[in-house]
Amino acid sequence: MELILLIGALIVAWLLxxxxxxxxxxxxxxAFTIALVFLALYLIWGVNxxxxxxxVQSLPEMFFSLFDP
Incomplete structure (x- = not known):
């Protein structure tokens, strides 16, 4: 019984x-991708x-203004 519990615990630990x-x-x-995009924006277009x-904070407003009649 103890061997089965040990094997089960090892399997669960490995999966975790x-x-x-x-x-x-x-x-x-x-994080690396975001850093590369930010670096490219900064170096190419000077966006800080x-x-x-x-x-980014105004994206929801921009999105909803597309559907505003």
Whole structure:
């Protein structure tokens, strides 16, 4: 009985570990992509962080104004 519990606990621990590793990998990829996009916007067009954040905050308003009669 104890051997079965040990094997089950090891399987659950392995699944949790691989799930957490996948989450961390996805988070790092997303952060790296955002950093590359921001760097490109800054270097090519001179867009700074404040301008970018202001535009991101106004996206819902811009979206709803498309459907405003």
């Amino acid at each position: 570990f691989t799930g957490l590793v996948n989450i961390v990998k996805t988070t790092v990829k997303t 962080a404040g301008e970018l954040w202001a535009t």
